[in-house]
Amino acid sequence: MTLSSVAARARPSAVQVVWFKKDLRVHDHSPLLEAAARGPVLPLYVFEPEQLHHPEFGGHHFQYLQQCLAELDEALGTLGAPLICRHGEAVQVLEALHQDVGPFALWAHEETGNGVSDQRDRRVRAWCRARGVPFTELPQNGVVRRLIHRDGWAATWEERLGAPPGPPPSHLTPVPVRGTPLLRHQDANVAPNTKTIPPGGRRVAEATLASFLTVRGVGYPAEMSSPLTAEASCSRLSAPLAFGTLSLREVVHATRQRLAAVHGDRDADPRWVRSLRAFESRLHWHCHFMQRLESEPRMEFEPLNRAFDDLRPGWDQLRYDRWAAGQTGYPLQDACMRMLAATGWLNFRMRAMTISFASHLLWLPWQRPGQYLAHQWLDNEPGIHWAQVQMQSGTVGINRLRIYNPTRQARAQDPTGAFIRRWVPELRDVPTDFIHAPWVWSGASRLTYPAPIVDAEQAMRAAKAQLMAARDTPRFAAEARRIYELHGSRKKAELRAERVARGLPAKPPRGGTRARHVPDLDRQPGLFDATVAAPLPAIRPARLPGSWQTALTDAFAAPSFHQLKNVLTAERAAHTIFPPAPEVFAALRLTPLEDVKVLILGQDPYHGAGQAHGLSFSVPPGVRVPPSLQNIYRELHQDLPDVSPPRHGDLRRWAAQGVLLLNAVLTVRQGQPNSHAGHGWEAFTDAVIRAVNAKPERVVFVLWGAYARKKARLVTAPHHHIIESAHPSPLSAAQFLGTRPFSRANAALLEAGRSPIDWQLTPDAAVR
Numbered sequence: 001m002t003l004s005s006v007a008a009r010a011r012p013s014a015v016q017v018v019w020f021k022k023d024l025r026v027h028d029h030s031p032l033l034e035a036a037a038r039g040p041v042l043p044l045y046v047f048e049p050e051q052l053h054h055p056e057f058g059g060h061h062f063q064y065l066q067q068c069l070a071e072l073d074e075a076l077g078t079l080g081a082p083l084i085c086r087h088g089e090a091v092q093v094l095e096a097l098h099q100d101v102g103p104f105a106l107w108a109h110e111e112t113g114n115g116v117s118d119q120r121d122r123r124v125r126a127w128c129r130a131r132g133v134p135f136t137e138l139p140q141n142g143v144v145r146r147l148i149h150r151d152g153w154a155a156t157w158e159e160r161l162g163a164p165p166g167p168p169p170s171h172l173t174p175v176p177v178r179g180t181p182l183l184r185h186q187d188a189n190v191a192p193n194t195k196t197i198p199p200g201g202r203r204v205a206e207a208t209l210a211s212f213l214t215v216r217g218v219g220y221p222a223e224m225s226s227p228l229t230a231e232a233s234c235s236r237l238s239a240p241l242a243f244g245t246l247s248l249r250e251v252v253h254a255t256r257q258r259l260a261a262v263h264g265d266r267d268a269d270p271r272w273v274r275s276l277r278a279f280e281s282r283l284h285w286h287c288h289f290m291q292r293l294e295s296e297p298r299m300e301f302e303p304l305n306r307a308f309d310d311l312r313p314g315w316d317q318l319r320y321d322r323w324a325a326g327q328t329g330y331p332l333q334d335a336c337m338r339m340l341a342a343t344g345w346l347n348f349r350m351r352a353m354t355i356s357f358a359s360h361l362l363w364l365p366w367q368r369p370g371q372y373l374a375h376q377w378l379d380n381e382p383g384i385h386w387a388q389v390q391m392q393s394g395t396v397g398i399n400r401l402r403i404y405n406p407t408r409q410a411r412a413q414d415p416t417g418a419f420i421r422r423w424v425p426e427l428r429d430v431p432t433d434f435i436h437a438p439w440v441w442s443g444a445s446r447l448t449y450p451a452p453i454v455d456a457e458q459a460m461r462a463a464k465a466q467l468m469a470a471r472d473t474p475r476f477a478a479e480a481r482r483i484y485e486l487h488g489s490r491k492k493a494e495l496r497a498e499r500v501a502r503g504l505p506a507k508p509p510r511g512g513t514r515a516r517h518v519p520d521l522d523r524q525p526g527l528f529d530a531t532v533a534a535p536l537p538a539i540r541p542a543r544l545p546g547s548w549q550t551a552l553t554d555a556f557a558a559p560s561f562h563q564l565k566n567v568l569t570a571e572r573a574a575h576t577i578f579p580p581a582p583e584v585f586a587a588l589r590l591t592p593l594e595d596v597k598v599l600i601l602g603q604d605p606y607h608g609a610g611q612a613h614g615l616s617f618s619v620p621p622g623v624r625v626p627p628s629l630q631n632i633y634r635e636l637h638q639d640l641p642d643v644s645p646p647r648h649g650d651l652r653r654w655a656a657q658g659v660l661l662l663n664a665v666l667t668v669r670q671g672q673p674n675s676h677a678g679h680g681w682e683a684f685t686d687a688v689i690r691a692v693n694a695k696p697e698r699v700v701f702v703l704w705g706a707y708a709r710k711k712a713r714l715v716t717a718p719h720h721h722i723i724e725s726a727h728p729s730p731l732s733a734a735q736f737l738g739t740r741p742f743s744r745a746n747a748a749l750l751e752a753g754r755s756p757i758d759w760q761l762t763p764d765a766a767v768r
Ligand SMILES: Cc1cc2nc3c(=O)[nH]c(=O)nc-3n(C[C@H](O)[C@H](O)[C@H](O)COP(=O)(O)OP(=O)(O)OC[C@H]3O[C@@H](n4cnc5c(N)ncnc54)[C@H](O)[C@@H]3O)c2cc1C
Pocket: 224, 234, 235, 236, 237, 238, 239, 241, 242, 282, 283, 285, 286, 287, 289, 346, 347, 348, 349, 351, 352, 355, 377, 379, 380, 381, 382, 384, 385, 386, 388, 389, 392
């Protein structure tokens, strides 16, 4: 049904019921926006017993849901119409509402859910038709209802998700009606949560998105597959997307914005572009797989490819129990099942390995292991889940058959066994050489860990033989053609056609495998604690002037600044770092924001002992004047003959007059110039430059050398003045000398009615 045909039927100003399901937000919510434009709004959430007691639903889902609903209620309340909750079967709840408020129009997002929600939606549609209630379901992702084939699907995805996210409604007119308070576990008869899960709600979801796009995601493609790195390096947005506290469009939009920002930024880590592109491709997959369940809902229960109907007829309860309990005797497989039980999350490759183990190595029918996993995932998204379960169990038949070898995966993804030891403590003392196959270790008999449940190599060979035999039938071929038509991605075919059209070989050459960095698990940031994902408390360096504290609040609270702080703590523990910690922020301390008249930007601090004291180009009294500063003094005297160079290199007298002597990177390792570049200082000092740029009165920006000159892009206010030239270092002194920056700076200040700088330094020591 189109939006306009429904709108024509819905009487303006009749009550508009907005039914929230898996879309628990007010932002980018088209049913809410459309309803608000038409009349008073009744935002409804229905606690449905058949969903709450579904085998896939658990206490962790309920706890997360409660937190999402509490925040949604708060957001709706701010707009004028708090959330109304009711408990019961959806049609009965709607019928009761009809009695309470009279005729209404019903709005919701299209949902691609499990069989229970599919049947429920059918009953609701039938009830609406019988009652004459206009019911509008609007898409919220790239899944297309009543799709006939996949041609052109990607264009629809782009049309929907490439559009900008919608704003929340400006105001909601409430409908006076009674709801139930948010249900508690005991009211809903749902078991309490036993997992350690992130908090639900939009606020944490937004912070998770931000920390991924600005900090955590930089190594995404290289780090997504190992369980050592994936926890922090994957986005962790699957639960916010499954509960709808963020819309997929919002995530696509933020990713593209970030991609545009890093593209033009030569200071940005070059890995970002590849990482963000790889991430965006997963956002396509999200809908690509959901579309399969939408188009063929029976795939929750039956093999997608009917040639596999009788493939795994038997059931082995003991095998299943050992698999679910993490007791198969294969260490990585067991570590994953235990982590899943404890946290409700695994990365993609480990998810694929766990179901592959059950379906191929244990030869169990995929339905019950699939249901067990769906129950465990906090982010359970039936469309993605069942499509993946079938794909990894080999029952789709349009992809290459892949069976994961649990020992080979363990060696590749957890080479030192750190992840295994964390989740399978019985193996803690097994030497690393044997951690992936403890049964061959001489001490195996002393372990309280089981022997392998099957011989993996043999089981894999047997599974492959059975699957290949089933593939070798006319029924399989016909089914594979049908499945490709309805469900197959057209991306590879389109790429192949494009390559051939350009005269390239149809297949690109395969790249070599690169060595992977293995991180230290204990050094990984806690994901959903205050250091990364939750809104971060601002770090406040001591004794900073209030003006800087206010202007840099966001910079001090940014995830990148917290990470920088951790890097510096580790660096100071292992190396000599300059300047000494109390002097790192000396430039900001000596020149409050309100006093800044001139900003002289350097690259990073001097790296020799005793030289750096927190001001660009300056050294403390008693330290030999470095060559760059000698050239600055030469130019100073040439430019202003009345000013005579001092015998020291202490520039604090300039700082006291409003010359902000800032370096782009504020620390360095002894003897290793520029060693702290790329750790996060640049983002911080860019924020300092932006704060200076925001001053209403003129500031002169003195940018010496190619590095500093790149920062000219941050100086956008037309009333400021930029003086650029070569760097004063002996390497470029010839181009620096004669540029007269001091007199030009004073002229620019005078022109704007500001008092000039007295560039004369005291002959022997700085005056504070
Ligand atoms: C057997 C199995 C079951 C799965 N069940 C679910 C499920 O119930 N819910 C779910 O969200 N994902 C599921 N996935 C896909 C994937 O493993 C998770 O989306 C991912 O691990 C979630 O973590 P993340 O958000 O940090 O992922 P990221 O790598 O940061 O990816 C970002 C988003 O892209 C989408 N995405 C990523 N990988 C895939 C993929 N392979 N297929 C489809 N979409 C993808 C998800 O929306 C994910 O949140 C399943 C995978 C397998 C093998």
